[in-house]
């Protein structure tokens with residue numbers, strides 16, 4: 057019996073020829089990630105355990121992105137703790153305000169992850185790097201502590217579900233709609249403990265940004281990881297961003313899958329997840345008039361340059377609705393700078409949006425755009441759980457950047473065609 | 478090991494954002510986290526939970542964010558064990574790694590019931606309704622981590638081999 061792509065990466069990292077579904081293994085890690093919320097818990101665990109080694113100072117990455125620039129005194133104390141610890145331990149990849157970005161946009165951009173890597177992160181959206189052909193998955197802070205100390209983690213080898221993609225995406229449709237469509241289909245626990253392996257001739261029609269967005273939300277279907285095959289586009293991206301050498305794994309022809317879904321990309325429409333689950337998806341034929349108060353374009357899901365590029369194109373020469381606070385939050389410093397250099401910041405500001413420095417901010421209801429009771433937000437982020445962006449009685453609608461900006465213009469959830477001639 | 482306690486019950490897809498809302502993650506202090514446990518779906522929880530109570534839920538418990546603050550808050554609030562039809566995978570490993578007792582079980586349990594969980598026999602006895610059900614034990618590999626008091630301790634003792 058052959059192995060899936062994920063199983064091959066796991067086998068290679070635990071020194072075995074083959075691994076089987078359900079097998080418990082201890083594997084060597086290529087990278088261990090934490091942020092300003094999860095690292096303090098990991099550091100406390102690490103200190104309690106009296107470990108004093110770090111397995112590899114270059115393979116630990118700490119990104120201060122959730123509540124930074126520090127939202128309050130407690131957040132300031134937490135980042136201070138991480139900063140001091142990183143200095144003491146000689147952690148090279150410590151990213152603080154000025155350098156930091158939202159972790160899952162930052163790591164690929166900095167070339168810290170490449171194809172074939174095995175990565176754990178104390179953040180559930182660590183699954184994003186599957187877009188690069190890596191096995192990456194979210195864990196907790198204790199796993200992170202053990203990973204930093206010993207460079208290892210335990211895994212239950214997952215079975216996989218194959219998503220055979222074909223066709224091409226239509227206008228106003230991007231990776232976000234593909235993954236929302238899939239989550240709507242399989243449910244928030246449809247892929248529990250499993251790998252989502254994307255394949256098929258449609259893969260070549262998806263940009264790297266589409267693939268990052270799709271893998272980012274694999275966790276929203278309950279999956280352990282999402283992963284794309286490595287093709288010319290992947291290798292080009294890695295070459296442009298990293299000095300590391302990628303290792304290309306691919307699924308065996310006779311690999312066993314729990315299920316295979318055939319997805320015609322050309323049939324997917326702009327898709328919106330209504331409160332309070334990412335699986336509660338609708339397309340415009342089922343959406344009535346939904347007035348909104350806020351729009352957020354940003355996050356590790358859709359805070360990349362191409363997301364702002366398409367939004368600015370729609371917005372150019374128009375204004376956002378006076379009653380909609382529109383927050384533009386580029387995910388990294390590089391993207392922030394590119395928006396300024398290429399005139400996008402001007403378009404957004406003149407239209408009545410604000411453009412913020414990188415932060416997770418409102419995505420997790422941290423700061424920079426918290427919702428009051430009864431308020432509604434269209435957001436390009438990845439979760440719309442109860443209270444995710446503020447008051448427990450506020451509502452988050454997940455959408456692609458095109459729908460988000462169109463909604464900012466009209467003041468209600470809108471298809472981009474409503475605002476473009 | 479046996480735990481007997483009164484049940485506090487929730488539904489499916491209880492996510493870590495409602496177990497401990499992100500607005501409180503600017504602290505990693507267990508007591509402080511516990512004082513806000515479950516507040517976005519159940520404002521009464523903190524006031525009524527007693528040491529030794531058992532939390533029971535539906536499928537996909539602990540989905541969403543990887544925050545270990547969630548099992549920490551539940552444990553610190555006094556909950557002795559969480560029983561759910563299924564657990565989201567990061568919550569599952571966090572619970573094992575931090576030593577919060579969890580059980581995957583699909584039997585009838587209602588709010589307010591008193592139940593007895595026998596970890597050695599793998600049985601759950603509902604004292605209120607006088608019924609008994611079985612649950613599968615953890616694989617040996619994981620039992621080893623639990624017995625040694627969490628992941629880091631188990632690593633230390635076994636000379637870095639997980």
Ligand code: SF4
Nearest residue numbers: 158355356416419420
């Ligand atoms: S942007 Fe949102 S989902 Fe992404 S890492 Fe930050 S808080 Fe998590």
